[in-house]
Amino acid sequence: MRDRAAKRLPGFVLAVPAWLWLTAFFVVPFLQIAWFSLGEKPGMFGSHSNAVMSLDRYAEAFSPTFFTIFRATLWMSVLGTIVCLVIALPAAYFMAMKVPAHRRGLLVALVMVPYWTSFLIRTIGWKVILSSEGVLAGFLTDVGLVADPHDLLNTRGAVLLGLIYNYLPLMILPMYVAFDRVDSALGEASKDLGAGRIRTFFQVTLPLARPGIIAGVILVFIPMMGDYVTPAVLGGAKGTMVGSLIASQFLTAQNWALGSAMAIVLILLTMLIVILAITLMWVVGWLVHRRSRLVVGTVPPPDPRLHNKEVATA
Amino acid sequence: MSKPSGTNIALGVWTTLVFLFLFAPIIVIGIYSFNGGRLLTAWDGFSLEPFTAIVDRPSVRHAVAVSLQTAVVAALLASTLGTLAGMAMARFPGRWTGPFTLLLLLVSVTPEIVDGIALLPWFVTLGQDWSLLPFNNGYVRLVVGHSLFATAVVTYIVRARLIGLDASLEEASADLYAKPVATFFKVTIPLVGPAVLAGGLLAFTLSLDNTVISSFINVSGTTSWPVYVLSSVRSGLKPEIAAVSTILLVFTLLVLGLVAWVLKRSGSSVTDTMAAS
Numbered sequence: 001m002r003d004r005a006a007k008r009l010p011g012f013v014l015a016v017p018a019w020l021w022l023t024a025f026f027v028v029p030f031l032q033i034a035w036f037s038l039g040e041k042p043g044m045f046g047s048h049s050n051a052v053m054s055l056d057r058y059a060e061a062f063s064p065t066f067f068t069i070f071r072a073t074l075w076m077s078v079l080g081t082i083v084c085l086v087i088a089l090p091a092a093y094f095m096a097m098k099v100p101a102h103r104r105g106l107l108v109a110l111v112m113v114p115y116w117t118s119f120l121i122r123t124i125g126w127k128v129i130l131s132s133e134g135v136l137a138g139f140l141t142d143v144g145l146v147a148d149p150h151d152l153l154n155t156r157g158a159v160l161l162g163l164i165y166n167y168l169p170l171m172i173l174p175m176y177v178a179f180d181r182v183d184s185a186l187g188e189a190s191k192d193l194g195a196g197r198i199r200t201f202f203q204v205t206l207p208l209a210r211p212g213i214i215a216g217v218i219l220v221f222i223p224m225m226g227d228y229v230t231p232a233v234l235g236g237a238k239g240t241m242v243g244s245l246i247a248s249q250f251l252t253a254q255n256w257a258l259g260s261a262m263a264i265v266l267i268l269l270t271m272l273i274v275i276l277a278i279t280l281m282w283v284v285g286w287l288v289h290r291r292s293r294l295v296v297g298t299v300p301p302p303d304p305r306l307h308n309k310e311v312a313t314a
Numbered sequence: 315m316s317k318p319s320g321t322n323i324a325l326g327v328w329t330t331l332v333f334l335f336l337f338a339p340i341i342v343i344g345i346y347s348f349n350g351g352r353l354l355t356a357w358d359g360f361s362l363e364p365f366t367a368i369v370d371r372p373s374v375r376h377a378v379a380v381s382l383q384t385a386v387v388a389a390l391l392a393s394t395l396g397t398l399a400g401m402a403m404a405r406f407p408g409r410w411t412g413p414f415t416l417l418l419l420l421v422s423v424t425p426e427i428v429d430g431i432a433l434l435p436w437f438v439t440l441g442q443d444w445s446l447l448p449f450n451n452g453y454v455r456l457v458v459g460h461s462l463f464a465t466a467v468v469t470y471i472v473r474a475r476l477i478g479l480d481a482s483l484e485e486a487s488a489d490l491y492a493k494p495v496a497t498f499f500k501v502t503i504p505l506v507g508p509a510v511l512a513g514g515l516l517a518f519t520l521s522l523d524n525t526v527i528s529s530f531i532n533v534s535g536t537t538s539w540p541v542y543v544l545s546s547v548r549s550g551l552k553p554e555i556a557a558v559s560t561i562l563l564v565f566t567l568l569v570l571g572l573v574a575w576v577l578k579r580s581g582s583s584v585t586d587t588m589a590a591s
Contacts, residue, residue, distance in 0.1 A: 011406020015414060018399035018465055025458050026421055029432035036435065048435070091332040094325040109574065114336045116516075116570055118523045120540050121559040124354075124551065125339025128346055131355035168336065197321075226425020228526050233547050243427045250431050250530065263428050270425075 037260035048256035057261035066245060066262065070269065073242040076156065077224040078273075080163040081171075084220050085213070087164070088171040092212075093205075095172075096179035108176060115169035123162050123233045130158055130234070154236025162230040167223060171216040178212020179205070207285065214281055218274055225270045242266050340563070347556035354551035364557035374554060377542035378562075384453060384538060385521035388460035393514035395461070396468025400509075401502060403469065404476035405484070418466045426463075430530035433459055437531060452536025459531050460521035467520065468513035475509035476502075512573045519566050 037057055039050035060066070095107050114122060129136055130152040137149035152158060182205055190200040206213075228243030235241070242262065249259030347365070351358030368374055403411055433455070441449035448454045483505065487497040525540035532541050539562075543555055 011402050012408065012410055014398040014402035014406070015410070018395040018469065019414060019417070021395055022417055022421055022462065022465065025433065025436070026424075026429070026462050027417070029436035030424075030428070032436055032439065033428075033432045087332060087335075090325050091329040094322075094329045098322055098325060110333060111336065113567065113570075114340060116519060117340060117563050117566060118525075118540065118559065120523070120525045120543055121343055121563070122339045124543070124547065124555070124559075125343045127547075127551075128342050128355050129339060133356040165335065165339070168332075172332075222423050223425060226427050228427045229544070232544065243425070246427055246431055247530075250434060256435055259431060263431055266425070267428060 033256075033260035033263060036256050037264050039257045041255040041257050047254045048260075057257050058265065060258055061262045061265045069240055069245050070242055070265070072156070072240075073225060074269065074273070076160050076163060076241065077221055080160055080167070080224050081217055081221045083160075083164050084168050084171040085217065087168060088175055088216065089213075092172050092175035093179055096176050096182075097184075097205075104180070108173070111169050111172050111176075115173075119166060120229055120233070123166065123230055126158070126162055126165065127153065127233055130161075153234065154238055156235070156239050158234040159231050159239035159241065162234045163224050163227060166227075166230060167220040170219040170223075174212045174215040174219060175209065176212075178209040178215075181212075182208045203288075207288065210281070210285060214278065217277060217281075221274065221277070222270055225273075226266060343556050343563075344560050346553065347560040349553040349556065351553065354553050354556055364553035367552070367554040368558060371554065373542070374558060377537050377539040378558060380453070380456070380536050381522055381539040384456040384460060385518045387453075388457045388464060388521040389514045389518035391457060391461045392464035392468050392517040393510055395465045396513055396517075397472050397506060397510045399465070400469040400472025401476060401506065403473045405481065405502070418469060421462055421466045426524075426526035429459070429462060430527040433527065434530045450533070452533030455531040455533060456521075456524075456528055456536065456538055459527040460524050461517075464517035464520050467516055468510070471513040471516070472506050472509045475506055479505055508576050508579070511576050515569050515573045519569055522562065522566070 035050065036048045038053050038055070039048055040052055040054070040056065041047065042049035042051070061070075095104060099107060128134060131137065132149040132153065137146065137152050140146040140152070141149045146152065186204055186208065187200050190204045191197070195203065226243055227241060228247055231239050231241040231244050232247075235244070246259050246262045246266065249255045249262060253259075346354060346357065348360050348362065349357055350361030350363055399414070403414065437449045437455055437458075440446045449458075484497055484501050487501045488494070492500065523540060524538070525544055528538045529541045529544055532538075537545075539558070543551075543559075546552065546555060
């Protein structure tokens with residue numbers, strides 16, 4: 001007891017530098033923009049003033065001009081997250097369940113290589129691929145899929161492709177870890193009890209991997225909402241996202257009050273969607289669980305779709 | 315092992331396509347760094363000119379030098395702060411760990427654009443309104459901006475490493491009448507060494523790539539390499555940008571390979587440590 005009391009003081013002290021540092025350069029700056037967001041832009045040359053306090057900047061951020069971009073960003077991020085999920089799920093499942101154990105480490109490292117190489121340069125790589133002078137644009141125009149070689153770049157579609165590409169590793173990795181932790185004995189038990197491969201996947205493997213899927217969705221959706229580089233490189237004027245909007249308030253319009261309000265709206269909107277998505281996934285999981293729970297004593301009514309198979313195994 | 319059924323073949327083909335997709339733009343940048351044309355996006359024959367152009371362009375060399383210098387200092391700073399915090403979290407947990415974990419989580423999930431636009435007015439407040447002159451310096455601003463997320467990453471890695479290690483070595487040291495300070499320097503620090511190195515090198519690569527925060531807190535004269543590249547996206551990308559990127563990519567891969575090797579030698583799982591970040 002005496003030792004523990006003596007230990008606690010130095011222990012806490014060790015974390016103090018990091019705590020102070022993050023407070024001074026993360027928490028306080030954030031509080032400052034929260035304060036700015038309640039002010040206004042005073043005249044042509046000022047960037048911010050809190051002489052008059054109001055929520056008018058928030059009303060401005062929700063005005064149709066800006067809110068269309070918020071809606072487009074939300075739509076692109078939701079769609080991008082769903083596409084990432086669909087692309088990553090089979091790949092992560094294959095890597096964790098089908099690839100021999102000694103080769104898995106190499107595949108995980110390969111997924112991480114793009115993630116740890118420069119985000120900006122990878123996005124520029126897509127700019128090269130999609131550019132009107134590129135091989136792809138030439139081919140698609142010759143085949144007739146695209147009318148004009150300039151149609152690929154500087155579109156919402158190009159930004160969406162960039163978003164999916166840039167955040168895909170963040171979806172694959174947590175899913176891989178989740179599938180990797182699923183005990184293969186449970187899948188075998190499910191098969192021994194007469195469940196088919198598809199039923200085993202959807203009723204045993206997938207529910208067990210759910211934490212990894214939720215982690216992947218959150219890890220991908222949050223940075224997509226706040227992305228600034230991808231629309232700047234691939235979007236041109238048509239592919240603007242909230243990140244570009246906030247940046248222009250700070251770098252060109254010099255309206256710090258409005259830019260701050262937009263940043264706060266972005267964070268609140270992202271949090272709201274994440275909470276909604278988690279609740280939704282929880283409810284779906286609960287419904288599935290309730291439908292397939294084990295009933296001891298009385299015999300559950302047979303599922304008509306599985307009737308034939310159950311008769312066959314009996 | 316599973317039989318090569320139709321489903322498994324389909325899954326294997328899908329995974330191969332996913333990997334091709336992940337590497338496509340990186341391969342393209344590698345190829346286009348030998349583009350002899352004037353603009354990056356228009357291929358005009360094989361040439362080594364982009365690489366020789368680096369030598370002729372002082373602005374390119376200066377931007378890369380700014381990035382490398384910033385990355386070294388930011389990595390040292392983040393490693394120091396993160397190592398101390400990670401050790402405190404693993405070895406001396408208490409009522410403070412909850413709020414501190416929340417702070418680290420917020421630092422990790424906040425979009426970089428919010429960090430960037432929050433730091434810009436804050437540096438103006440510190441440097442101009444309060445006359446704390448160092449905050450007008452471009453290097454100081456870059457180091458501060460890059461150290462935030464990196465500190466959280468190093469803290470996670472060091473904490474994960476220490477939690478994975480038995481505390482009995484430190485207890486044995488205490489039983490042998492070593493003072494807590496002696497135990498800390500002679501037992502704990504050597505134990506976390508590999509994790510600190512791994513975290514520091516990751517902090518280095520994160521700083522080297524940081525685009526968003528850097529572009530907001532940029533001071534002319536200390537433009538970092540990614541900010542230089544982002545501004546030339548608007549003014550016209552030249553092939554030497556691909557050439558420098560290829561060199562930096564090879565360099566980053568060597569650094570990452572070193573991290574993996576260090577972690578493997580020290581016996582902790584590379585996957586777990588890196589996934590934790």
